[in-house]
Amino acid sequence: MVRHKNIVQLFEVMETENSYYLVTELCKGGDLMDRICNRRRLEEKETRRYIRQIISAIDHLHKAGVIHR
Numbered sequence: 333m334v335r336h337k338n339i340v341q342l343f344e345v346m347e348t349e350n351s352y353y354l355v356t357e358l359c360k361g362g363d364l365m366d367r368i369c370n371r372r373r374l375e376e377k378e379t380r381r382y383i384r385q386i387i388s389a390i391d392h393l394h395k396a397g398v399i400h401r
Contacts, residue, residue: 334396338389 335341344355361367364382368374374382393400 334393334398336389336392338385339392 346353
């Protein structure tokens with residue numbers, strides 16, 4: 333339903349008796365929180381780049397009528 337370079341693509345959802353499994357695209361490099369914790373501090377230029385990516389993804393979701401928390 334939603335395709336954007338900064339949104340992880342969901343390929344499939346599988347359900348078992350006890351669990352749900354989400355099959356998503358591979359995202360190399362870890363997540364942003366791990367990066368921040370490992371480096372303790374991000375330079376302003378790098379922070380600006382991440383904020384722009386997040387805002388771009390959220391804007392795309394809002395335009396597609398997707399609500400997030």
